[in-house]
Amino acid sequence: MTKFYEVRRRDGAARIGFLSLLGEKKQTPLLFHVESLSAGEEAIKVIHAEDSNFNELFQEELWDVPRGAVLLPEVHPLFNKVQEAIPSLHVDCYVLSFASAMLNIPREFVRRIIYARNAIPPDTALWVPAIATAENAALLFYIGADLIDDLNAVINGYQSIYQVEEGAVSLRELEELPCTCSVCSSLTVEELREQNSKERVLLLAKHNTLLLEKEVKKVKAHIRAGSLREYVELKVRSSPFLTAVLRILDLENEEYFEKRTPVARNHGMMANTMESLKRIEVKRFASRVLERYEPPMRKILLLLPCSARKPYSLSPSHLKFREAIERYRGRIHEIILTSPLGVVPRELEVMYPAAFYDIPVTGYWDAEEREWVSSCLRAYLERNVRNYKHKQIVAHLSGTYKELCSRTAEDLGIDVVYTCEEGEDVTSKEALKRLKERIAELCGDTTRLSGFEKKASMLKAMADYQFGIGAGSELVSRKEGEKIKISGKFPAYKLSVNGDVLARIVPEYGLLTLTLKGARRIERFLTAYTVQIGDFLPKGSVLAPGVVNADEQIRVNDEVIFTGKMAFGVGRAKMSGWEMVESRKGVAVDVREVEEVEQS
Amino acid sequence: MNTSKNKNPVASWLDYDYFKEERKAIKALTVILRTAGCQWRKCTMCGFWQESADVTQADILAQLDRSLRNSPEEEFILKIFTSGSFLDEREISSETRKEIAELVRKVGRIRKFIVETRPEFVSVERIADLKGVENLELAIGLETANDFFRSKYIKKGFSFDDYKKAAEIVIDGGATVKTYLLLKPPFVSEKKAIEDVIKSAELVSNYSSTISLNLCNIQKYTPLEALWRRGYYRPPWLWSAVDAIKEIKKRNIVVMSDPVGAGYKRGPHNCGKCDLEIKEAIKKFNITQDVRVLEHLDENEIECECKEVWRALLNYDAFLFDSILEGKRLSREKIKV
Numbered sequence: 001m002t003k004f005y006e007v008r009r010r011d012g013a014a015r016i017g018f019l020s021l022l023g024e025k026k027q028t029p030l031l032f033h034v035e036s037l038s039a040g041e042e043a044i045k046v047i048h049a050e051d052s053n054f055n056e057l058f059q060e061e062l063w064d065v066p067r068g069a070v071l072l073p074e075v076h077p078l079f080n081k082v083q084e085a086i087p088s089l090h091v092d093c094y095v096l097s098f099a100s101a102m103l104n105i106p107r108e109f110v111r112r113i114i115y116a117r118n119a120i121p122p123d124t125a126l127w128v129p130a131i132a133t134a135e136n137a138a139l140l141f142y143i144g145a146d147l148i149d150d151l152n153a154v155i156n157g158y159q160s161i162y163q164v165e166e167g168a169v170s171l172r173e174l175e176e177l178p179c180t181c182s183v184c185s186s187l188t189v190e191e192l193r194e195q196n197s198k199e200r201v202l203l204l205a206k207h208n209t210l211l212l213e214k215e216v217k218k219v220k221a222h223i224r225a226g227s228l229r230e231y232v233e234l235k236v237r238s239s240p241f242l243t244a245v246l247r248i249l250d251l252e253n254e255e256y257f258e259k260r261t262p263v264a265r266n267h268g269m270m271a272n273t274m275e276s277l278k279r280i281e282v283k284r285f286a287s288r289v290l291e292r293y294e295p296p297m298r299k300i301l302l303l304l305p306c307s308a309r310k311p312y313s314l315s316p317s318h319l320k321f322r323e324a325i326e327r328y329r330g331r332i333h334e335i336i337l338t339s340p341l342g343v344v345p346r347e348l349e350v351m352y353p354a355a356f357y358d359i360p361v362t363g364y365w366d367a368e369e370r371e372w373v374s375s376c377l378r379a380y381l382e383r384n385v386r387n388y389k390h391k392q393i394v395a396h397l398s399g400t401y402k403e404l405c406s407r408t409a410e411d412l413g414i415d416v417v418y419t420c421e422e423g424e425d426v427t428s429k430e431a432l433k434r435l436k437e438r439i440a441e442l443c444g445d446t447t448r449l450s451g452f453e454k455k456a457s458m459l460k461a462m463a464d465y466q467f468g469i470g471a472g473s474e475l476v477s478r479k480e481g482e483k484i485k486i487s488g489k490f491p492a493y494k495l496s497v498n499g500d501v502l503a504r505i506v507p508e509y510g511l512l513t514l515t516l517k518g519a520r521r522i523e524r525f526l527t528a529y530t531v532q533i534g535d536f537l538p539k540g541s542v543l544a545p546g547v548v549n550a551d552e553q554i555r556v557n558d559e560v561i562f563t564g565k566m567a568f569g570v571g572r573a574k575m576s577g578w579e580m581v582e583s584r585k586g587v588a589v590d591v592r593e594v595e596e597v598e599q600s
Numbered sequence: 601m602n603t604s605k606n607k608n609p610v611a612s613w614l615d616y617d618y619f620k621e622e623r624k625a626i627k628a629l630t631v632i633l634r635t636a637g638c639q640w641r642k643c644t645m646c647g648f649w650q651e652s653a654d655v656t657q658a659d660i661l662a663q664l665d666r667s668l669r670n671s672p673e674e675e676f677i678l679k680i681f682t683s684g685s686f687l688d689e690r691e692i693s694s695e696t697r698k699e700i701a702e703l704v705r706k707v708g709r710i711r712k713f714i715v716e717t718r719p720e721f722v723s724v725e726r727i728a729d730l731k732g733v734e735n736l737e738l739a740i741g742l743e744t745a746n747d748f749f750r751s752k753y754i755k756k757g758f759s760f761d762d763y764k765k766a767a768e769i770v771i772d773g774g775a776t777v778k779t780y781l782l783l784k785p786p787f788v789s790e791k792k793a794i795e796d797v798i799k800s801a802e803l804v805s806n807y808s809s810t811i812s813l814n815l816c817n818i819q820k821y822t823p824l825e826a827l828w829r830r831g832y833y834r835p836p837w838l839w840s841a842v843d844a845i846k847e848i849k850k851r852n853i854v855v856m857s858d859p860v861g862a863g864y865k866r867g868p869h870n871c872g873k874c875d876l877e878i879k880e881a882i883k884k885f886n887i888t889q890d891v892r893v894l895e896h897l898d899e900n901e902i903e904c905e906c907k908e909v910w911r912a913l914l915n916y917d918a919f920l921f922d923s924i925l926e927g928k929r930l931s932r933e934k935i936k937v
Contacts, residue, residue: 034916046921050748070921075832076787077752100923101831108830130923151916155925158909201908 004066005092005125005146006585010556010575011223012280013117013144013260019066019092019125028125029141029223031132031216032149033209046070046095046127049078049085057089068093068127071116073101086120093125093147100131106244110143114256117144122575123544123583134165134208134215138235139242141219142228143249144260148216150209157205165211166238171204181210226265233273250278258284259576262556263466264352264509271359277340277372281353286342286376290383292465293345294472296457298333300442301390303416305401305426306338310355311491313346317427321396324436329454330447332439333390335380337401339369342376347461350491352510365400378408385414392442394419396435398426417442455486455493459503462512463522466559471525475503475518497521509557516593519561519570526561528553531573531580531589533564541590542571544583551577562589569594606659610634610651610683612667616887617677619712620810620854621735625887626711628677631667633660635691638684640718642755644786644827647819648683657696664700668707677712678704686715687726687738697729704733714739714778719758719766727773736775737809740766743782745800753785760803767807779808783844783857783868784816784836786827790910791917794840794847801848801855811848813857815841818866828866834924835861836868838878839910842894845882849891856886871906 005028009016017028022043036042045067047054056062057069069086071094072079096116102109116126125146132140132148140148156163160171164178171193177184183206192203222228236242249257261280269281276282295301302325307315313322325332334346344354365373385393395405398420409416419435420426460472476495478484488494488505495503495518502518505511519526532549533542542562554560554577561570571589573580580588610632617628637652655663664680680700684691692700704710712735719740730736742763743754750756767777781800784793801811816835818828827833841857848855859882861867863875870878877897884893913925 032919034919037919038916050752073832075827075830095921097921098832098923099921100925104831129919129921130925149919151919151923152925154916155909155912158905158912160905197905197908 001090001121001584002092002123002125003063003090005123007123007575007583008586009223010260011226011228011262011265012142012257014141014219014223014228015144015146016220016223017125017146019147021066027220028146029137029216029219030147031209031213032127032147034149034151034154037149044068044093046093048097049082054085057091058085060090063090066092068095068125070095070097071119073098073112083119091124093127094120095127095129096145097129099128103131103241106241107248109241109245110248110253113140113143113145114253118256121582121584122579123585132212133168134163134211135167135235135238136242137212137215138219138222138228138232139245141223142232148212150205150212153208153212154205156208157201157203160200160204161208162204163208163211165215171200177207179207179211181207181214183207183210226262226267229279230270230272233275246275247278250275254280254283259578260556264511264557265356266508267356269353269357271340271357274366274368276359277368279340282340282342285351285353286379288465289343289345289348289376290379292469293348293461294464294469295333295345295384295388295390297389298331299389299391300328300332300439301385301393302332302334302439303393303395303397303401303405304334304336305397306336306344308358308361310357311349312336312344313349313490320427320432321435324432325439327446327448328439328443329449331443333388337373337377337397337405339365339373342373343380345461347458348465350458350505350507350510351462351465355491355507355510363399370400370404374404374408377405378412381408381412381414392417394435394438394442396420396426396431398424398431452486456484458491459486459493459495459505459512462505463503466512467522467525467529471522474522474525511557511559513572513592514559514561514570516568516570516595520568523561527551529558529560531560531562531577533562533567535565537567537596538562538569538589538591538594541574541587544575544580544586544588547580547588550580550588553577554580560589562591562594564597565599566597567594568597606634606653606655607662607666608634609663609667612670614670614672614676617679618854618856618887618889619677621712623889626675626677627672628679629667629671630679630681631664633663633680633682633692635660635682635684637682637691638718639688639690640757642757644754645782645816645819645822645824647822647825650821651683657693660692660696661699661703664703668703671707671709673709675709675711677714678707678710679714681716685717685721687717687721687723689721694726694729697726701730701733711735712737716741719762722766722769724769724773727770727775730775737778738766738770738775739778739780739812741780741782741814742800742804743780743814744785744796745803746796749785749788749796753787754782763804764807767804771807776809777807778810778812779804780812780814782814782816783841786824786833787922789917789920789922790834790837790840791914793836794844794914797844798847798851801853802851805851805853809854811853811855813841813845813848813855815857815859815862815868817861817864817868831924832922834926835866837910838862838868838870838875838882839907841868841882842878842897845885846891846894849889854889856889857882858886859883870910871904874904874906 004020007015007017018025043065048070069091072082102112127147128145130151161168162171174189177189183203222231236246257280307317309315312318336344393416395416396419420431424431456476460476463472463475482497485496486493491507493505500517501515503514528551533546554573558573560573571591574587612631616625619626634653637649641649704713713733714737716739744750745760770777781797783797818825859879862879881893
């Protein structure tokens with residue numbers, strides 16, 4: 001339970017929040033200055049389990065400034081005392097003690113922070129003291145720290161250590177000050193060295209602190225933008241230790257991040273590194289394509305390569321493919337092969353992250369990328385080809401795409417018709433002509449896809465992807481006496497029935513949003529996306545204390561309904577479902593539409 | 601059974617010690633006897649019991665006999681440690697104790713006889729075993745007057761009250777008490793450790809004639825070693841030792857400290873550059889009790905850069921939350937191993 005801290009925004013495990021210090025709301029991620037801390041200027045009280053006043057933390061009295069409890073490592077004799085106390089403590093933050101011990105081994109770094117984050121309530125802040133540097137701060141916040149301090153920066157000043165964004169160097173080794181902070185632009189490295197020791201220490205400490213402060217600002221900007229992951233992938237390059245930490249996070253802590261990663265962002269997703277393949281967004285998309293997507297029953301399964309422009313349909317290459325197959329589209333199920341997402345069905349091309357990712361295209365695929373994309377294709381074919389009666393598979397692929405496809409098909413014993421010759425470009429006249437001819441041959445008579453069918457299939461697939469199979473067809477199937485209309489320009493479609501809007505595609509987020517009527521229509525499919533609230537009628541937002549229960553699988557930016565004795569509404573989740581349940585502070589759901597429920 | 605090993609002490613050596621009774625340094629013979637070892641064996645930092653063996657009482661006397669061959673010609677102090685308790689019957693029987701006392705009296709030149717024991721073994725009878733020995737001193741490893749630190753962090757298994765009771769028996773029996781205090785138990789920060797040892801010295805000064813400050817070092821195969829390996833412990837800075845000794849001395853208490861392992865990673869250490877000089881100063885202080893040799897360290901500006909680091913760490917101790925900030929570079933600097 002917190003009193004002076006509140007989380008406002010989340011990007012993965014990282015958060016932006018506010019800590020009220022002496023009435024002033026300070027934004028987190030926050031950098032404490034040890035000088036002000038020790039001067040008592042930062043009215044924050046941290047109590048250790050060995051202190052005689054530890055019991056104060058069990059009571060709400062005397063809670064007049066932000067306060068925290070020290071988290072102890074398992075090796076500490078008072079570890080259990082603290083662990084058992086956590087559920088009953090009235091604190092705003094927890095402080096990770098012995099933090100420096102995790103700097104020896106990357107796995108310890110990961111383990112200690114994640115263990116701490118899992119042990120404490122999600123609405124409390126985590127302070128990782130004494131070890132922050134401009135180099136590791138982004139990663140600390142990425143894993144879930146909210147508070148750091150400049151103690152290490154200051155002590156480094158005493159140790160003649162000059163911090164840089166990507167590490168630290170001894171002042172002795174520097175030939176020039178590689179920085180433009182107020183300290184470094186006011187004197188040369190020689191002048192800095194020649195200062196008397198007291199002055200030199202202060203200047204170095206100030207530079208180190210300014211650098212750290214700048215880093216905290218950068219991290220905040222990335223959290224707001226939803227691009228912290230990209231920034232962290234960039235930052236960890238500075239050391240094998242930090243890179244190892246990120247890899248361990250990806251490989252061994254999937255659940256921790258899955259529980260915290262938003263379902264959508266209004267920000268591009270750059271897959272520039274080998275770690276990008278392991279992102280939650282990538283894994284989640286691949287698994288939902290298998291579990292929450294029903295391909296249409298069509299004779300031909302056509303595999304196409306991805307394009308740089310997203311959604312693919314708007315790219316020059318896909319416009320050409322479309323032209324070649326337009327007359328037979330009613331018989332064709334299109335999937336796009338791509339790295340790092342694997343397989344993107346045409347109907348899901350607008351979905352996050354399918355319309356949002358970008359990768360460096362060189363024509364060279366590394367082994368892991370090949371392995372991953374092949375495994376996605378293989379799983380897709382195994383699951384769907386027979387069930388959805390795709391009689392023939394056509395691959396309009398060249399180069400590595402073709403190679404991956406043919407190897408996978410051979411493994412599975414599936415016949416594939418290839419419409420590109422060796423070394424031929426997929427958009428070459430010859431290849432496109434061959435595609436057109438083979439499709440015509442295989443399909444026989446022409447079967448176009450109506451505009452409505454195309455749009456409806458998108459809305460259906462997106463609803464299934466977001467809410468689970470079943471929701472989509474319930475949403476778009478016409479019932480007796482209904483007049484269904486899908487309007488809007490691709491991809492911003494709007495579904496209405498008898499003039500009432502039910503759902504919209506929001507291309508900025510790669511999501512489908514529901515209106516109250518839309519939510520009512522598919523309510524029985526939304527059990528996993530339902531937030532139960534208390535007996536009140538929410539206005540702008542549903543706050544965490546008003547949440548009675550929420551499904552575990554709700555994620556930030558998920559479309560959810562909320563129901564209570566007095567209200568039914570629809571909105572966007574601002575925190576994960578488990579977090580809504582465990583938090584006592586913060587916005588749980590941004591309300592889009594709400595109606596009063598008739599009391600029976 | 602390795603009989604030749606059992607007939608030899610673990611170690612014995614000759615050096616100087618401050619002879620408080622006459623306010624001067626005289627030679628001291630230290631003997632570490634191999635016995636059945638300490639029965640408690642639970643202290644976090646202690647690995648001494650690993651020296652124990654299945655020895656007979658005759659072996660023990662043989663060990664002492666061999667050690668005494670190195671006795672100096674002049675008067676000296678004899679210190680016998682057993683890696684356990686000299687008054688524990690399971691280590692040294694009453695008979696053996698009496699024989700040892702007899703031996704000490706026979707040598708004649710032994711001006712002071714110091715043995716170590718846990719307080720639970722102190723009794724009027726057992727002290728009586730040693731009657732007739734000149735200047736008998738019982739050393740007790742209290743480590744700290746803080747019961748919480750002692751029981752939770754050191755796992756010593758006795759209380760400050762137990763110590764006080766034992767000390768009173770010793771004093772009533774006509775002997776003196778030497779109290780071992782531990783500088784920096786595990787889980788105690790540098791600053792709190794210094795404060796604790798000073799406060800403890802004040803609290804035991806009524807009971808003990810001498811305080812021996814034990815600068816915590818990492819012994820093999822101990823729980824403390826495991827903590828240290830994982831980065832949860834750093835032995836005290838030598839600057840802390842100097843500070844504590846000066847503060848205790850200020851209170852008119854006789855204090856000494858054998859800087860075991862000083863300058864090594866496993867022992868009390870500073871940055872690697874100034875360690876040796878400080879170690880020598882502490883040793884010199886031990887036998888002179890002249891605090892100027894320590895003050896000299898400041899005035900004479902050994903003033904290593906690391907002293908400012910140490911001072912800053914103490915200054916911000918409350919916000920370290922037990923982190924150890926040596927700095928990447930410093931940790932790579934040569935600390936003798």
